[in-house]
Amino acid sequence: MTSRLAFITGASSGIGQALAQCFFGAGWQLALVARREAELRAWAVGQGWPAERWRVYGADVAQTDSIVAAGHACLAAQGVPDVVIANAGISVGIDTAERGDIDVMAQTFAINNVGMAATFHPFIGPMRSRGSGTLVGIASVASIRGLPGHGAYCASKAGVVSYCESLRGELRDAGVKVVTIVPGYVDTPLTRGNRYGMPFLMSAEAFAKRAVQAIEAGTSYRVIPWQMGVAAKLLRVLPNALFDRLLAGRPRKARKT
Structure with missing residues (x-):
């Protein structure tokens, strides 16, 4: 057993x-x-976990003060985490011609980007003082290239990669690691509504096992599964004309409305 603490x-x-x-x-x-605090608490109780091993904090990641308050509550009740994972995120298709979808894009950035920075914020000072800790950003292979209908999500996840890279450089001399995990297609409620093929689809449990290994190793950037990493790199080097032709007619992510 270990006394190490993970904030997720x-x-x-x-x-x-x-x-x-x-x-x-x-x-x-x-x-x-989680925003659904009661539901999360009921699930944790249902796991039969000893009460002294876990705590639940209700917070809306889209609201900066809310998630910052949850971080401070954790510091007060459980101490400085060893690992902080900014995993909360949304994936919604948009059409820039639709006025309402501009608001959807703003909400996507508020959760996937600003919410990530706000999640990390309360812990950076204490981790610096301690001289150790790991901050983990969950990105996506959708960060590699822009996909039609996925403008908000692809842009937000590309932002996650760049932000974590910047933060890694800022904290390098403080002993605080920054890890970027880049999932491919993972079977979750977020992906089950996708209307297109999802190569190398893996279970959430299999993904989590590999992600935890990368986090504990302090790997700066890891695509999971590795096969999706290879496919993403190939897409990255495709000439634009060929890439555009390849994606022509591909079903788009469902819009919020």
Whole structure:
């Protein structure tokens, strides 16, 4: 057993929930964050976990003060985490010609980007003082190239990669690591509504196991699964004309409305 503590946002379902199970199985203490606090608490109780091993904090990652308050509550109740995972995110298709979808884009950035920075914010000072800690950003292979109908999501996840890279350089001399995890297609409620093929689809549990290994190793950037990393790199080097032709007619991500 270990007294190490993992702080995980978006822990009520999908990747966040699978990460929580994986860390708990490895003996970690948990600080679990979600907007649906009661649902998350009921799920954790249902796991039969000893109450002293976990706490739940309700927060809306889209609201900066809300997620910052959850971070401070964790510091007060459980101490400085060893790992902070900014996992909460949304994926919604948009059409820039539709006025309402501009608001959807703003909400996507508020959660996927500003929410990530706000998640990390309370812990950077304490981790610097301690001289250790790991901040983890969950990006996506959708960050590699822009996909039709996915403008908000692709842009936000490209922003996650660049932001984490910047933060890694800022914290390098402080002993604080920044890890960027780049999932391919993972079977979660977020992806089950996709209307297109999802190559190398993996379960949330299999993804979480590999992600935890990368986090514990302090890997700066990891695409999971590796096959998707190869495919993404090939897409990156395709000439634009060929890339555009390849994606012509591809079903788009469903819009919010």
